[in-house]
Amino acid sequence: MLDVTKIRKDFPILNKDDGLIYLDSAATSLKPKKVIDAVLAYYQDYTANIHRGDYRLSLMASELYDKARENVADFVNVSATEIIFTSGSTASLNQVAYQFGLDILQAGDVILTTETEHASSILPWYQVAKKINAKIEYVPLNNEGLITIENFTKAMHDQVKIVVTTHVSNVLGHVNPIKELARITHDHDGYIVVDGAQAIPHMLIDLKDLDVDFYAFSGHKMLAPTGVGVLYGKRCWLDKMLPLFYGGGSNARFDKQGNITLKNTPEKFEAGTPSIEGVLGLSAAIDYLRDIGMDNVLMHEEELSKYLLTKLHELNNVIIYNPSVKSGIIALNVKNIFSQDVAAYLDHHHIAVRSGNHCAKILNNVIQVTDTIRCSLYIYNTKEDIDEFIRVLKDVTLEKCIDLII
Amino acid sequence: MLDVTKIRKDFPILNKDDGLIYLDSAATSLKPKKVIDAVLAYYQDYTANIHRGDYRLSLMASELYDKARENVADFVNVSATEIIFTSGSTASLNQVAYQFGLDILQAGDVILTTETEHASSILPWYQVAKKINAKIEYVPLNNEGLITIENFTKAMHDQVKIVVTTHVSNVLGHVNPIKELARITHDHDGYIVVDGAQAIPHMLIDLKDLDVDFYAFSGHKMLAPTGVGVLYGKRCWLDKMLPLFYGGGSNARFDKQGNITLKNTPEKFEAGTPSIEGVLGLSAAIDYLRDIGMDNVLMHEEELSKYLLTKLHELNNVIIYNPSVKSGIIALNVKNIFSQDVAAYLDHHHIAVRSGNHCAKILNNVIQVTDTIRCSLYIYNTKEDIDEFIRVLKDVTLEKCIDLII
Amino acid sequence: MSEMLKDPMILRQLIMDHYEFPRNHGLVDDTTYSQKHMASESCIDDIVVQVKIIDDKIIDIRFDGVACTISTASTSMMTELLIDKTRLEAKKIIEAYFMMIDNQRYDEAILNEAIAFSNVYKQPNRIKCATIGWKAIKELIEEGEVNE
Amino acid sequence: MSEMLKDPMILRQLIMDHYEFPRNHGLVDDTTYSQKHMASESCIDDIVVQVKIIDDKIIDIRFDGVACTISTASTSMMTELLIDKTRLEAKKIIEAYFMMIDNQRYDEAILNEAIAFSNVYKQPNRIKCATIGWKAIKELIEEGEVNE
Numbered sequence A, B: 001m002l003d004v005t006k007i008r009k010d011f012p013i014l015n016k017d018d019g020l021i022y023l024d025s026a027a028t029s030l031k032p033k034k035v036i037d038a039v040l041a042y043y044q045d046y047t048a049n050i051h052r053g054d055y056r057l058s059l060m061a062s063e064l065y066d067k068a069r070e071n072v073a074d075f076v077n078v079s080a081t082e083i084i085f086t087s088g089s090t091a092s093l094n095q096v097a098y099q100f101g102l103d104i105l106q107a108g109d110v111i112l113t114t115e116t117e118h119a120s121s122i123l124p125w126y127q128v129a130k131k132i133n134a135k136i137e138y139v140p141l142n143n144e145g146l147i148t149i150e151n152f153t154k155a156m157h158d159q160v161k162i163v164v165t166t167h168v169s170n171v172l173g174h175v176n177p178i179k180e181l182a183r184i185t186h187d188h189d190g191y192i193v194v195d196g197a198q199a200i201p202h203m204l205i206d207l208k209d210l211d212v213d214f215y216a217f218s219g220h221k222m223l224a225p226t227g228v229g230v231l232y233g234k235r236c237w238l239d240k241m242l243p244l245f246y247g248g249g250s251n252a253r254f255d256k257q258g259n260i261t262l263k264n265t266p267e268k269f270e271a272g273t274p275s276i277e278g279v280l281g282l283s284a285a286i287d288y289l290r291d292i293g294m295d296n297v298l299m300h301e302e303e304l305s306k307y308l309l310t311k312l313h314e315l316n317n318v319i320i321y322n323p324s325v326k327s328g329i330i331a332l333n334v335k336n337i338f339s340q341d342v343a344a345y346l347d348h349h350h351i352a353v354r355s356g357n358h359c360a361k362i363l364n365n366v367i368q369v370t371d372t373i374r375c376s377l378y379i380y381n382t383k384e385d386i387d388e389f390i391r392v393l394k395d396v397t398l399e400k401c402i403d404l405i406i
Numbered sequence C, D: 001m002s003e004m005l006k007d008p009m010i011l012r013q014l015i016m017d018h019y020e021f022p023r024n025h026g027l028v029d030d031t032t033y034s035q036k037h038m039a040s041e042s043c044i045d046d047i048v049v050q051v052k053i054i055d056d057k058i059i060d061i062r063f064d065g066v067a068c069t070i071s072t073a074s075t076s077m078m079t080e081l082l083i084d085k086t087r088l089e090a091k092k093i094i095e096a097y098f099m100m101i102d103n104q105r106y107d108e109a110i111l112n113e114a115i116a117f118s119n120v121y122k123q124p125n126r127i128k129c130a131t132i133g134w135k136a137i138k139e140l141i142e143e144g145e146v147n148e
């Protein structure tokens, strides 16, 4: 079990007396002291650029950076040479599309994806498809927006070269059966690229077991700083891939004639000064999550989610779009009030949720609504947070929303 | 005048009793409390993703982010719509090469550059040249590695479409006459892309006055966090350019058929969650530098640089590669001792310098040496720092270097 | 009227009415209209405003899109206020509206019902909503001038 | 000899000698050699090591490149130590060398002069220098085994 009271003490932003109820962790998570301290230590104790050993500070920073890579690799059960640090999921996913996808796809090939994808997952592939004249196809979702193995199997065929899918949808919170999808994809000699931005923070992910080809995630949704993310790729593909960026640190040498000797994977992908404190913060976040135990994280969220759904069902002014969800992402609307008006009303009561289409702009084809309120939970949320959320939701009317501004 | 004693108090890392003498600011700068506090404030007071106004924290973060853009724009005297936040100079420079260069260059066109370029400035253009069959030409440098207007004018011709040059060389510290280079380039209907990574931290840059087409710099070399940088581009070019990354936040809408409506410049270039605290830290760094006054920064460094050169000239075991330099970057070697051995010896005396080829790997054609010691100065350095550096340099012998390890 | 508009109950009803029955709603397929698509940064409001101006006079305004109560009502009121005005008159009204939103002194008289939004400045997160339609018409009028 | 190798003066001279007159220096253009390019992450040391192995025996080692005193001397000593050894013997010596660098117990006797680097662990920033040539030969030997 997870000790929420203790956890909340670790988050400075939750220990002010403004009564913040933060239900928007799917957008970005709050940061615990351990992560903040890791960033501070870089500024106060060993500010230096990395991959240099000329003096103690630089050696210290470099060693911590390399250890962070091992820590991340260990967390997702792969080898450190398969972990590339990027500036975030968006950068990771774009890199795969252009540096791998463009390379292996041919005109007429099919990219199979879903309608729940986040813009950062699908838009790069639209570009690739356009350039190379590949086709985009969609796995039909069931009426709750889920990919079923049955539907996936039906959608799969021999022209499918790449499967692009989210692990957990940022709108509907469903967890896709990635291991099975990977197996089916590989059976058809395809590659599978997974957007793990909403999965990694919430459950233990074993990438070796999932056997995916590429996997992307962001630090800032898992307690770490913004500006840092990860691209995992199977070593064999990374070794073949060329980097998107060229510059300092990623080459062993170059000459006037334009000959470049790149370093090995993963260094060859990390041109320029990376987000050093971001990487160190990410490593600290992983330590923090590991201390809590990812099983406990998952259990806590599933329990809260169940509690929230039960309470929501008792309200008759609320529509829930993903009533069967198990994760901490719940999509809803208050009947006859536009989502943004409700969000503003909740904010007035110190409750932070997000309204809108959540960057998954083709999902309205599936759930038949353009905008929702998204409530997303994490380790620091409590049943009291939910009770207050429910109390305010129950009370909200269009009149009250308008009264806030007149 | 600049009050170094007061300034040093602002840098926590300089206020420990380990006697650190940091002479490697060209690699990355130390961070003042003001910047650290800006990062902390994001973690403790308004952790939220940006470009959302659903609740107070997100509105606050978004407003500060937008103000940071205006602050940066103001600092370099351009419009906020011309400032794109990136993950660093390397990302900025690669983006220009692929999204602008690849678009406007044709087979046979010439990219004119120099042999003092940093890998991050020149390597992307090697890729572009290869793809498009363009030619790379080099402006002949004088024997100190300087671009003279005379040489540049001679090297310029009508096939030159793009000029790629550093503003201040990271190895030799020379300040190139960018305004004149831009004028000559434009007279030939060319575009000029400037790597300002080593210029912006040290002098007031007026991009409107310089009239360059693109200009790149990094936060971490100017007192700000790592993982954040800037790409300036003239509005007219940015409006034509397509982004390198696609994803959340940069599009207004998209549909299943792959139609994407991008937002306007600069949002269209900033897909995904950016380095929010990095941008806020960069803005704080600019405030800090503005408070000191960039004229004072420049004067202080020029004074120190002159002092250092005078002292170095008195040593007879030292070779200086850029004796006429005015900026705070000095390249040298101790006779008959490999640069890295000297750097390690200096480190033993708590002096941090960098040895190597400093990612400018074709420069050895010019200065006839593969590796140097680089000493680089900034606002927090003092004459005492230099005195100690000189004292240790004077004493160093190969025997003493070896003795450190036996 | 001005007195009535001090009554919160009346203001609320005005806004509700414009939200539920937006005036000049629905776009026309007519190239004599110029049009502007506004997608606010929050990616949620997404509206299109159309205007037809002849000889310096605003003949018609139309709008449509996905939007919250505040954006819908404020845009609806805007259309009613500006149709049949000259460019100059419209610009004065627009200026007054933005002064009001910015909590500065403004000419109440020319804003009519739109003063329902005079307290929006107290809710910074709704300012974008209350101005999206007004920004669209402002830009359309200004662009129109440049093109002539 | 072992006693002499405790004298810092002697150690220093040994290192200087190997730096100024590196043994087995300069590459050969001979495809019976396998070769490895090592560019350490600090981008400063950049050396190439070549090895010729016949019937499990190291016939020759050569090296060249841009490198500091520590890398040059340690690689030079390595070549002297390993030439004429069998693969197995070489691997034992390499293992002992890395144990020493790691400040663990190791077999002094088989390292001979290379124990000049026994204190490198105290200067973490030189460990890469003291191991770059040794890493190269280690990988060359291991790769050779895999290929057979």
Ligand SMILES: Cc1ncc(COP(=O)(O)O)c(C=O)c1O
Residues within 6 Å of the ligand: A248, A271, A272, A273, A274, B026, B027, B088, B089, B090, B091, B118, B120, B121, B166, B168, B169, B170, B195, B197, B198, B218, B220, B359
């Ligand atoms: C002249 C120059 N250009 C570009 C860069 C690359 O900057 P960054 O590593 O921050 O991307 C550097 C930094 O090393 C530099 O000195």
Ligand SMILES: Cc1ncc(COP(=O)(O)O)c(C=O)c1O
Residues within 6 Å of the ligand: A026, A027, A088, A089, A090, A091, A118, A120, A121, A166, A168, A169, A170, A195, A197, A198, A218, A220, A359, B248, B271, B272, B273, B274
């Ligand atoms: C499912 C999903 N994928 C990708 C992203 C993009 O992540 P980032 O903005 O950190 O690049 C997000 C975050 O919004 C997301 O929820």
